[in-house]
Amino acid sequence: MDLLIAAAGDRLTTYEKRLAELVGIDSGSGQVDGLRAAADLVQTWCLAAGLAVERTPVVDPTGTPLGDVLTARRRGRGTRRILLAGHLDTVFPPGTAAARPFRVRDGRAYGPGVSDDKGGVLAGLAAIEVLTGLGLAEYGELILVCTPDEEIGSPGSRALLRGLGSQVDFALCLECARDNGDLVSARKGVAELEVTLHGRAAHAGIEPERGANALLAAARLTVALDALNGRWAGVTVNVGHLRAGDRPNVIADRARMLVDLRAWRTGEYEAALAEIRRLAAAPIVAGVRAELVVHAPTPPWEPNPTSRWLTELAAKVGAALGIPLSHTATGGGADANLLAEAGAAVLDGLGPVGGADHSPSEWLDLDTVVPRTALLAGLIDQASRAGGPF
Structure with a gap:
């Protein structure tokens, strides 16, 4: 666990640089050029980390383009398939990134999408890099998916998400932790x-x-x-x-x-x-x-025995890292609902701690990036190894 913390700490400067670049791109739902530019950045970083990347253009029910789903994969030496799910779209109109640029004050980062969900996406990539750097590859396959339309209910991405949800053992969702640090274990x-x-x-x-x-x-x-x-x-x-x-x-x-x-x-x-x-x-x-x-x-995401086991495993990993963890149900829907509907065991809120989503005051606590990245990496590793309810 000390190695996870140290490796995550080594990624912090890179994480903050990437976050500034990603938040600096307007990528509201439907802003296709900005969403593709954001996906281009993430694709570059994924390729540098040794992941295979696929881009899938998606449209809404009327045929209007929504952007690309980015799917990045890395094979391991185990059997379990683990999905990391995040999104690149925000709720903000064009021009917000220039009007309210990325900034850091008193240990918090601010900017459009800094918490929801660009900070979470980058934590997922950082966790993969941590595991790779430490030679921890007990999973069968790691899949990072970044969608362009979560904020409008994933009308273009939902078929792809349901397909992935039916193929993986676990879906770890990268929405940031609640502002009190809680993970999310159910959604309306x-x-x-x-x-x-x-x-x-x-x-x-x-x-x-x-x-x-x-x-x-x-x-x-x-x-x-x-x-x-x-x-x-x-x-x-x-x-x-x-x-x-x-x-x-x-x-x-x-x-x-x-x-x-x-x-x-x-x-x-x-x-x-x-x-x-x-x-x-x-x-x-x-x-x-x-x-x-x-x-x-x-539909609602209702916990099943496997997702409860996953929540308990996260608490054990957190305890080993010195991170006390609790979890909550929330009234907001997300892609976690679609993944759970497809049959995956799901846990959400695995990004760093953030808050004030969908508002000009949206923030991300940079002091939580290292421990939460280590938590995510440790959870991936332990879920790949542990006996579990299988």
Whole structure:
């Protein structure tokens, strides 16, 4: 374990230099040029580390390019296949990297994507380099995957991720640890629902009876959806966007709603989704028809015995390194959900400690880079060797 810490420490200067370069590229979801430039950097570093690299362009359901999935592989001398999963896209618009450039203050790094998830991706690569440098190759194959569309639900990458999840023994996800250091051992399922209500326009003063008010239907559906909160433990339904009508003297002929559904358990997730479909299909206002589309449905990640064993193994490795570890469930969905759905044993939050994701204050604690890289490398090594629930 001392060797892991020392080897990770030797990588720290390189890690910080790479982080500054990667954060300096605008790579918001859909910014294809920036995402490919970020993938180019990671590819260069992976090739230098002796990994074989493959690039797979992906598109959304409409055929719009989203960027490339980068998959880097290294063979070992063992049998177990271990996936390290991270993403290169951020939530920030073009120009953010110049307006809010990478900087370090009081031991923390700041910049767009520094924690979510560029710092995590680089920790994954550093852990591979640590293992290679120490000659620790008890795994069968290490696979590092970096996607360009996680922040929008991985519409282009999900088939590839599910394929990898079905092929590996473990999936170690590189989202950064919670701001208190917790690993992530479960995530809520998420679905974004778009409801379009089609009504009929009419003059509100002269002949309102000829109209069918889509705005009224949207208001009533909003109330009905809000009433689902509390029906199932841990299920939340939020109407986060509603737009309808243009003028007060016209019966609105169209309304659009965006709805967020989250649930801890698969059965409750599916039941709530079915109820939302039923409510949308029911007559709400005479003459108004609802059209519902579910975007990037992501089922809950519920721990199984193998993922619990993996969480316990991480705690043992942490204890040997002098890093006390705890874990938590979180309401945010991620690629971990898709990998778990495919059958992999999953553990998340294995990047360095960070926080304030999706905000101008996003930060990464540089003092945690060395111990968390050593933890990740040690976990890979021990998961490759340990008996486990197999």
